[in-house]
Structure formats: C-alpha cells, structure tokens
Amino acid sequence: MVRRFAYHLLVRQLRRVFRRIVWCGPWQPPPTDRPLVLYSNHHAFYDAQVLGFFTERILGRHTTVWMEELERFPFLAALGATPFPADDARRRIRTIRMTARLMTDQPTTALIYFPEAHLHGVQDGILPFPADRIGRLGDIFPTACFWPVALSIGGWHEATPTATLAGGTWHERPTGGEREELAALLTGLRDRPDTDERILLDGHKGPNERWDFAPIGRMLLR
Secondary structure, eight states: OHHHHHHHHHHHHHHHHOSEEEEESOOOOOOTTSOEEEEOOOOSTTHHHHHHHIIIIISOOEEEEEETTGGGSGGGGGGTEEEOOTTOHHHHHHHHHHHHHHHHHOTTEEEEEOTTOSOOOGGGOSOOOOTTHHHHHHHHOTTOEEEEEEEEEEOTTSSSOEEEEEEOOOBSSOOSOHHHHHHHHHHHHHHOOTTSEEEEEEOOOOHHHHOOOHHHHHHHTO
C-alpha cells in the first residue's frame, strides 16, 4: 500500500517536471520470469525516478536501486531505494546480499544500476568504468539478465523537457562491452525520427500549448 502510494506521487511529480516520457526504437524488453539488471547512463537528477517509473509501472517489475545518499532522502526507500554509502563497506555488502535474496524470492525484481557510479554532465558522454564492473554483478546475480537502457533529457527550449529512453539487446550475461553499448544507444537517440516513438507518460502541457491570448492581443494592439 505504501509503495503504491509512493509511486502514485512519483508519477504526479514526473507529470509536472516533464512534457512527456517516450520510448524510441524497437520494444524488446527481457522476459519477466527472471530478475533484471537494467544499467544506464547517469546525466540528470531525475534519471532514477524516470527509470523507476519505467521498470515499476511500464514493465510491471519490483524495482530497487542502490543509493549512496539514501540517509539524506529516506522517504525514497518507499520507491525501492536501498542504502549504498560510499564510506560503509559493510552496509554496501548487506544491501548487495539483500538484493540477491530479493531476486531469488521475487524473480520480477529489477535493479537499476548506474555503472558510471555518479551523476555528471551530459557533455562528458559515458564516463569510463572498469570492464568487469557489471561482470561482477553477473557473478552475484547468476539468474539475472542484463539490459542497457539509455536515457536522454532534451527539449529544454520548451517550458518542460522531454525524457527519451532507448534499449539495446538484453543479454544473459555481462559482455564487458557495456560502456560501448550505452554510448551507441545515446548516439542513436539523437538521430531517431520523432515517428519512432512510443509515449510512456504524458505530462503537463506548457503555457504555449495551453494559453492563447490572441483575442485580448487584438484589442490591446490596435
């Protein structure tokens, strides 16, 4: 009940922040009968919220995400955030073990994972990270499949931006080429036609779409 209400509030917030959230390209999500590690770039404050909405409400999975600063925002635990403090290795290990148990007990679990490890500007592209970083997750979560999903936020010339998602081919095991996969997906997002879109969430219209004061303007500008 608490989780459902928390996601209800999240969706309301996303509608206020974004004009829309869209999916670009082929729609080929992994099967829902096994756990998922969804790995993505981390360029914007709302990345985890958008992806949490995507995995929980669109894919119908039980979402979890490791969060370094969860103690500062403890209410995000209701959305599936779990503690992953940089200065507490024991706490991180407990969270990893808890995630492994969750994947065993609840195969629809989806872990949102940011291999770059921290938020940074989009101009940096995909930051380098060890090739075996996701490979280690394959050893910890042997039943999980892995899916690259790139996230881009654009349309800043409008009153509210648009969040765009695109997924690559999911794989049974980590490949070692996850950074290259994300980089290629991000590049592809810039080149996709608008017709190649699936709307996941419609947000609030901007003032330019909602308001038209032309009748008053004609009176005032005579």
